Amino acid sequence: MSKEKIRVIIAKPGLDGHDRGAKVVARALRDAGMEVIYTGLRQTPEMIAEAALQEDAHAIGLSILSGAHMALVPRVLELLKSNKQENVKVFIGGIIPDEDVPRLLALGVEGVFGPGTSTQDIVNAIRSKVME
């Protein structure tokens, strides 16, 4: 095993309080040998970008079920850029309407995982994007 570990931040931006999905993903990534920094509920984009900076994260997973993704995600990407961390891969999970998926991908999001995605697919996607 190489000494470098994939470090992923799992965060729930916005105001909805449903964190089961985020926890399931966090656990799956842990079991895949990654170091998962779990930041918990009600995170602002500023808090998430700050965590990514301090933790030198390779990837961020955002769980959003509130419908506010088109407001929150661009802000996170913007902050990463202004912190010179545009190399951090951003993934979205939760409830995202189909028509918003291409818009998020166009913004620079690396993957959108809706309900029913297998955790193995998420692990594989993060691993391959980080290794790129």
Place this chain on the structure above:
Amino acid sequence: MIDVQAVLDGNRLAISRLISQIENDTPEGQRALSELFSYTGKAHLIGVTGAPGTGKSTLVNQIAYHYRHPTNSSTPKTVAIVAVDPTSPFTGGALLGDRIRMTGLSGDLGVFIRSMATRGSLGGLANTTAGVVQAFDAAGYHVILIETVGAGQAEVDIARLAHTTLVVEAPGLGDDIQAIKAGILEIADILVVNKADRPGIESTERALRNMLQLADPQVRSEFKNSENGESLWETPIQCTIAIEGNGVTEVIDLISKHRVYLEKTGDLQRRERIRLETELTHRLQKLLITQWREQLSDGLFEKVLDRLLTREISPQEAVTQLMKGGSGE
């Protein structure tokens, strides 16, 4: 490439990237640490340890907040937090959750929180935690709070690293026999009994107080007490309700008192010496064993191992043979 000057200037991205290099034990990381070493030794290193669920992260959050927003007229201190959580022995993965309790510190540029996984180390810290602390020290943070993994009884590495060690207890964790066992309680410079609003707080506090009174003040542990016979530090007990911030100013006062004690008695120097001795020994061991393995003739180690496996020779004999450079056949 690591920009050492940027680290010294306190550039957060540079610090963060350097820490990753230290964690991954890369040659660049080691080189940078070596360059930074002369700038270290200024920060006050505060260790926070205790059983899982006693409220270490919440207390660390509160202590950091008080250093940033002092109640008296003193100037705010910059704070780095190194929060260690365990690595899974099966998958090598880790879930680092200490930040959850520290959201009150976000947005403050005078605070830097870094989560670390133990990556196989068993003493309550990661093998590279000392290096990470050095990086923060060189970057100019005044106070460095080091939170260990939820520690049981023997994870006492923190006492070798920190200047002041806080051991956090909570009501209902065990009887008075637990309190007189060797190990984690012995390393406390300050004992914090958190969750003081919980039932059983009186008996927990009493058990700990009795434990401290039973201790012979003349017993001079490796970590504590001055050699020149000056007044010994008597470990104080402070009750807190960290989630509400109760008792935290008192903890800060005790930390300052302990710092004064360390400086007055020369204990600070002594502890630094022990710490550097440990680091020097570890580095020497690592280097010597690598070099020795390199000069060993090919296949000899495996040959000795084979003979060990068939019980032809004992491990003691194997070592003697290897040091002589032969397999003993």
